[in-house]
Amino acid sequence: MKRYLLFTVFISGMTTLAAELTAGRLIGNVFGTSNLVWASIIGLILIYLAFGYQLGGKWADKNPTPLAMYRILAWAAFTVGLVPYVAVPVLRSAAGAFEALSVGVMAGSFIVVLVLFIVPITLLGTISPFAIRLSVDDPQKTGQISGQIYAVSTLGSFIGTFLPTLVFIPTIGTRLTFVLFGMTLLVVALVGLARFASMREMFKLIWMPVLLTAIAVLFSNSALKISSGQVYETESEYNYIQVQQVNGFTLLRLNDGQGIHSIYHPDTLFYNGPWEQFLVGPYFYEDRSPDDIQRMAIIGLAAGTAARQATAVYGDDLQIDGFEIDGKIVDVGREYFGMDLPNLNVIVGDGRLGLDRSQARYDIIAIDAYRPPYIPPHMTTLEFFEICASHLTENGVLTLNVGSTPGDRRLIDGLATTMAQIFPSIHIMDIPGTLNTMIFATKETTTPQNFSANMVRLAGDSSLDPLLVTTMTVTYTHLEPGYETTTVFTDDLAPIEWIVNDMVVSFVLEGGLEFLE
DSSP states (O other), X not given: OHHHHHHHHHHHHHHHHHHHHHHHHHHHHHHOOOHHHHHHHHHHHHXXXXXXXXXXXXXHHHOOSXXXXXXXXXXXXXXXXXXXXXXXXXXXXXXXXXXXXXXXXXXXXXXXXXXHTHHHHHHHHTHHHHHHHHHOSXXXXXXXXXXXXXXXXXXXXXHHHHXXXXXXXXXXXXXXXXXXXXXXXXXXXHHHHHHHTOHHHHHHTTHHHXXXXXXXXXXXXXXXXXXXXXXXXXXXXXXXXXXXXXXXXXXXXETTOOSOOEEEOTTOOOOSSSTXXXXXXXXXXXXXXXXXXOEEEEESOTTSHHHHHHHHHHOTTSEEEEEESOHHHHHHHHHHSOOOOTTEEEEESOXXXXXXXXXXXXXXXXXXXXXXXXXXXXXXXHHHHHXXXXXXXXXXXXXXXXXXXXXXXXXXXXXXXXXXXXXSEEEEEEOTTSSEEEEEEESSOOOHHHHHHHHHHHXXXXXXXXXXXXXXXXXXXXXXXXXXXXXXOOSSOOOHHHHHHHHHHHHHHTTOOOOOO
């Protein structure tokens, strides 16, 4: 019996962490993946476990039998598998609230979804105290047995940390991941009942796997979200991915859907967004022409909008290295966004690491990897911008797309201050009608007057794609006079989450608009 108890504790620990991480994805698909969301999930899971430990100790002392423990385990497993299906209507309501920015519904939905986990996680928390009570036959070995059980449970938790995100969510999806771990634990519970209680007790609960299977089959083809114009959805180890078609435009949305990460239209390339702004940075240098631009790097390629625009303006001879951490987004780009450019070299992996390893030097480095409210801190620091500078040509430009909120430019000011430690000139423009700001950093001293002169000269060149001059006009018209010098972000200290969390919470409470990535 002891060996099977240890195996039970191992699977229980694995399921607990798997449920926690998969809960993060389930909730993150609608509410985003900021550290505020994760803090809420982890904090409440720990509270539920603490309650389970206390409750499990009392139940074990009151009824120290395998029958009692495996019944509890069966209900824990069943409710783990059931949670994502119970949560679907709540999450869909929340998704609609996000589109309408109904703060009350968003907050209520978030609370309801988190409360759904109180039953399975609390019941899972009761298992270790129960196993200890059933295993102790010599009071002098209580400490040894307790340590062994918690060690085995922790080892299971370690396995449960990696399996959902690296294996199952990208292959079978969030809901079936819940079902898989719940079903695995349920089999362990039913076998435990058969071995240590009776076959009759096992058959009393045989309806559980049957019902879970039926629910999984019944809802196998239903979309996680029902968004207008949605033509495709999938999940990767990094994101919940949606493709929408709206008024002839194809849009890429990720996770909470508050942002357009790529856009495609067969008949136009100007979207009045951040993507085309990456093309114009070199013209802050004096007497620059399109023929001078030979190579470009895009960190945060997404579905390739900026790459398609750059190819249209600079031609197929422009060599583009596109860094994108999510391989499934690359697949979506090729399927729905025309990302089949012969001059585009796609590199799947972390942008900072990929750029650091690159042997190339670029005329343009475009940073489009920020996804409010999640901004990777390691791509905001002095050390990162030093890597960027080392991979720019002498007349190269670094262009960064960052979101802000009305009246709060702390993030823009911090990034500009940090970049200015390395780059002699910083130019900032706010994209009209959006919450996006572009920061241009040049390796030599440059001026808006240079930009204006280049714009006037290029406007008379009929051989150029009009996208370039149109974008330059928008850029020049909306240049900001400067920025406030504030904190320098470093790898050791970059309080990005603190700034962004405060910005986003204030913004949402005020009922703001969505971010355009």
